[in-house]
Amino acid sequence: MATVLHGVGAATALSASKSIDSRKFQLPSRRSLSERKGSFLVVRSDGRMVQGSRALRAEKLITNAVATKADTSAASTASKPGHELLLFEALREGLEEEMDRDPHVCVMGEDVGHYGGSYKVTRGLADKYGDLRVLDTPIAENSFTGMGIGAAMTGLRPIVEGMNMGFLLLAFNQISNNCGMLHYTSGGQFKIPIVIRGPGGVGRQLGAEHSQRLESYFQSIPGIQMVACSTPYNAKGLMKAAIRSENPVILFEHVLLYNLKERIPDEEYICSLEEAEMVRPGEHVTILTYSRMRYHVMQAAKTLVNKGYDPEVIDIRSLKPFDLYTIGNSVKKTHRVLIVEECMRTGGIGASLTNAINENFHDYLDAPVICLSSQDVPTPYAGTLEEWTVVQPAQIVTAVEKLCQ
């Protein structure tokens, strides 16, 4: 069963039974953790459960997990249909579960401790875990990212938060040279299980320097993995998977998506770091997207469906490496590809993805790959101008119509 999401904030509509979940979000997770210590399950993007996934540590796995959406009343072990929360709360839940589970996990960043996090992702954690596990740093990205990497070399699992992804440019040397390369140049001696996360993307008139998309800058660093979350469900899953991964992972969040609400399962689950998510299966055209543009695409999809098109929407989630398997299967089915992204036109994720598709699936394409990306300009402050730097649903509709001619 595919997990389907239609548009921003419409996730709540999916839970047909709006049973008020009066319990606070923390309690269910703790209960499920204590019952099933060390076990977890993987939900694949198409809703199938995978047992003994190729990727995960071989601990006890739940093989009969529960689908979260109320429209599927599949056999479930849990009687509760899940709990509703916002995306930043989902991130926090994932973070908290991992910090409970493994004492080596710590968080460092600006204002993550006593302030609670500039986007409330770490609120309450400092009171619970103390100052040594949730660390407020001074404004010194280069050095505290370096310190996180140094700590990771010894076996700690730090999560470095950039208050805004753009600030991590100051730590680029540490991320590129030390984080990405140390496992290789030491001949495998050091593992760097660090997670670097933070919000990026174009917000509401934040100005050019605070609206940067760094996926394009980091994508060619060898040795790191990049993932982008877009819903509370995959935010929590990706956060947990990133923390458990032995590799350095950069988790891209988006400033405008923090208040998305969705119902997520009570059980512990993680999302695979290298898999794409099938948002809406279709026949006519494959639309590849990630992060906030997913919602623009789904909005355009509504219009397209009314016009008679059947787009297949895939949220690629994994920006490095690309999940060419899922993407390839889709391309082989529809033969037309549209990439919608918020990254810059020059050298962005879309540019790399276009190249990857052309290289691997050239024979299956009926039309050239169209890539809609942000304009190559610094993001202006004025609202109308800012709107036109990113891809709008109307443009997506036009592009699909052009592709399907």
Added chain:
Amino acid sequence: MALLHLTSSSSRSNLLKPISAALSYSPSLRRSISSSAADDSRTFTIETSLPFTAHQCNPPSRSVDTNPKELLTFFRDMATMRRMEIAADSLYKAKLIRGFCHLYDGQEAVAVGMEASITKKDSIITAYRDHCTFLGRGGTLLEIFSELMGRQAGCSKGKGGSMHFYKKEAGFYGGHGIVGAQVPLGCGLAFAQKYSKDGTVSFALYGDGAANQGQLFEALNISALWDLPVILVCENNHYGMGTAEWRAAKSPSYYKRGDYVPGLKVDGMDVLAVKQACKFAKEHALKNGPIILEMDTYRYHGHSMSDPGSTYRTRDEISGVRQERDPVERVRKLVLSHDLATEKELKDLEKEIRKQVDEAIAQAKESPMPEPSELFSNVYAKGLGVEAFGPDRKELRAVLP
């Protein structure tokens, strides 16, 4: 235990001479020196050549306790390092070592003195001039030469090179090419030590050139705030590549630049002074947080093998330092003046070391180059696995472990 001062009476030394003479007939010279020294449980107290200069703390005393075994180990280790670096010089000129090769000869006292005061559980991280520090941490000559020549037997399997030596089990964290980037890493190591409540410290070494990097001060600020057991050691060889320290730093007193962080200036060519300072620093860091040590040292070679080393300094300066302050000579004089070994024994020891180095080089030359599949190994770590499949998932695009 009898204490011998520099102005000792000759009675004790007369006793030693016949013993060493008798033992010199034994087949292994090393055995003779070590057995006489091992039987000898005397502790010396030797004064360092220069007093320590302190900033915001009380300097340790100038009198350093040591014993014959330790002094001979110092000599042996430093002579090995010296020979190793000179051998690396000739290997570079023979084009067996390529790229960058930064040699440490002249600075051996820092590596050896530091090792004498700490355990393998303490961590050391340094920049690219890391061959001798690696040796001090327990690396073997074979690993060093193989890595320099890019062979499989190298410590990083041939994939790191001169600037990327690591030895995790001995607490040696490298080996870093970008100037100054290792200092935040070192503070991170100290953070992990504090987190795990190990009771150990981290030494983050950097040079006078790196002392002007901003990330150093950022990391120092955070370390002082969080009371991390980190010791920042500035190996001041007075030249940042081709730029003299007075041209690069407005304030070349690197031990004072921590401002609120205490500092100590040490004669880096005197291995006993280094040992004393590191011991003092370790105690200080575990109680009070970070401290800066400035080691006043000197490198005979240029910055790297591509730098002749004479365009920005005079040959007289280099030979002057070699005459007056050479660390190996200093220990040799100490050993001889305390009659721990004869001149001949030390020469034979040096010959033996030379032989060991030559053997290691020969063995390293025989080690094969890495397999082609090694190109893709260790890019990612296994676990939550990264397997780069091709688009059909049937074909593996790259062979990753």
